[in-house]
Amino acid sequence: xxxxxxxxxxxxxxxxxxxxxxxxxxxxxxxxxxxxxxxxxxxxxxxxxxxxxxxxxxxxxxxxxxxxxxxxxxxxxxxxxxxxxxxxxxxxxxxxxxxxxxxxxxxxxxxxxxxxxxxxxxxxxxxxxxxxxxxxxxxxxxxxxxxxxxxxxxxxxxxxxxxxxxxxxxxxxxxxxxxxxxxxxxxxxxxxxxxxxxxxxxxxxxxxxxxxxxxxxxxxxxxxxxxxxx
Amino acid sequence: xxxxxxxxxxxxxxxxxxxxxxxxxxxxxxxxxxxxxxxxxxxxxxxxxxxxxxxxxxxxxxxxxxxxxxxxxxxxxxxxxxxxxxxxxxxxxxxxxxxxxxxxxxxxxxxxxxxxxxxxxxxxxxxxxxxxxxxxxxxxxxxxxxxxxxxxxxxxxxxxxxxxxxxxxxxxxxxxxxxxxxxxxxxxxxxxxxxxxxxxxxxxxxxxxxxxxxxxxxxxxxxxxxxxxx
DNA sequence: AGATGACTGGATAGCCTCAATCGGTCAAAG
DNA sequence: CTTTGACCGATTGAGGCTATCCAGTCATCT
Numbered sequence: 001x002x003x004x005x006x007x008x009x010x011x012x013x014x015x016x017x018x019x020x021x022x023x024x025x026x027x028x029x030x031x032x033x034x035x036x037x038x039x040x041x042x043x044x045x046x047x048x049x050x051x052x053x054x055x056x057x058x059x060x061x062x063x064x065x066x067x068x069x070x071x072x073x074x075x076x077x078x079x080x081x082x083x084x085x086x087x088x089x090x091x092x093x094x095x096x097x098x099x100x101x102x103x104x105x106x107x108x109x110x111x112x113x114x115x116x117x118x119x120x121x122x123x124x125x126x127x128x129x130x131x132x133x134x135x136x137x138x139x140x141x142x143x144x145x146x147x148x149x150x151x152x153x154x155x156x157x158x159x160x161x162x163x164x165x166x167x168x169x170x171x172x173x174x175x176x177x178x179x180x181x182x183x184x185x186x187x188x189x190x191x192x193x194x195x196x197x198x199x200x201x202x203x204x205x206x207x208x209x210x211x212x213x214x215x216x217x218x219x220x221x222x223x224x225x226x227x228x229x230x
Numbered sequence: 231x232x233x234x235x236x237x238x239x240x241x242x243x244x245x246x247x248x249x250x251x252x253x254x255x256x257x258x259x260x261x262x263x264x265x266x267x268x269x270x271x272x273x274x275x276x277x278x279x280x281x282x283x284x285x286x287x288x289x290x291x292x293x294x295x296x297x298x299x300x301x302x303x304x305x306x307x308x309x310x311x312x313x314x315x316x317x318x319x320x321x322x323x324x325x326x327x328x329x330x331x332x333x334x335x336x337x338x339x340x341x342x343x344x345x346x347x348x349x350x351x352x353x354x355x356x357x358x359x360x361x362x363x364x365x366x367x368x369x370x371x372x373x374x375x376x377x378x379x380x381x382x383x384x385x386x387x388x389x390x391x392x393x394x395x396x397x398x399x400x401x402x403x404x405x406x407x408x409x410x411x412x413x414x415x416x417x418x419x420x421x422x423x424x425x426x427x428x429x430x431x432x433x434x435x436x437x438x439x440x441x442x443x444x445x446x447x448x449x450x451x452x453x454x455x456x457x458x459x460x
Numbered sequence: 461a462g463a464t465g466a467c468t469g470g471a472t473a474g475c476c477t478c479a480a481t482c483g484g485t486c487a488a489a490g
Numbered sequence: 491c492t493t494t495g496a497c498c499g500a501t502t503g504a505g506g507c508t509a510t511c512c513a514g515t516c517a518t519c520t
Binding site: 038039040050051054058059060 | 481482483484485486
């Protein structure tokens, strides 16, 4: 993703500069939308020359990709820090984190106001929710533990639908925190088979949840790294 | 909505003609989208002269309004015929009926491919789901019976989110019938507090559900009538 | 009376041209 | 070496003009 030459003088400073550029880009895109945000604008706001941006990314699109990947890393980190112990808590926190990230929401809803011409391109390719293949594995694991009844793959669809539905509530009445709680209880009730978990089940669920977030974190960070250094 | 003069020769024939026009309009709008469907097209397909259409509706928009209202009447009728006895069944059937009605789905999702310039206008004004005020009353009633725990108004939001989420599943993998089932069980699990209903509760729920559908039917039919006569 | 379709005028699509813009490059500067 | 910003050329969009289209009307016909 980044330039092909060897790393520059001070990798730390270089990274810091990359983040400064991404900060500027994020701000401008949220303010003016993707179409109206130019590389010159970003450069000026980041306090670098235009050419410098091209030392980090080959094209405008790659800059934007990096930006989204950074968002995802932060989103996952935000969720992980709160240490959810159940799927309900997990997705409640995901919903909350998504609600607080306008760029992610624009991405998921295909908001053409913000994304401009990227609307179709990114939406068709990228994953709909910032959860990749690990989600299926997680559901599988929960099923084995006995914390899910029914087909795990189908439950993944159900959960996706629930989170989506809450994110794009027509007039989003309750405050974000309340929406997150509602997601939590809805997911909880939907997944739980009714019966109690086997002994040690809760710990197993908590461990599986932690592992899922670790996997997400790892994957997200690797992707981001591709966008920040060779 | 319709013309101000007195009713024409044979009211029954007039009504049949109105429906023929709406049939033609529905077909064309689904095929070409709203923007590209002209009154001339509709007239030709319905086998009437253009002026005749204006004997029924004052403007193009009113024709479209009538069309949507007819869709809603049919949707509600379809659900009611299947006699759902619980909220779960009710919303599962709603989801199923919505999935089978492309115009309604386009409306709800704001599909600009189909709706063209109507996208914003209608979406901002009309109700998001074809469920009006009666829904709140229904939830209230269920709460009194004991079939809902928590704030009924909030549960309405939850249910709305669930149905929405399932309707616009990113890649809609399961077949429609399965989606309907999933909606049913999700709503069931979300609403019920776990404890058993009081004696006679099931009948009470079934009665409330029937009443809700009656109210919806009545309201929808009245609105449609406004679009078809005087 | 009800029904028709030719007609109107306001809006829109298409097209062209020209100027400004902006993504991307690279020779020169530091 | 890293960084810069003037420069290049493709793309975009404003402006203007014309031809077409189409919602809505109404004189005419049945």
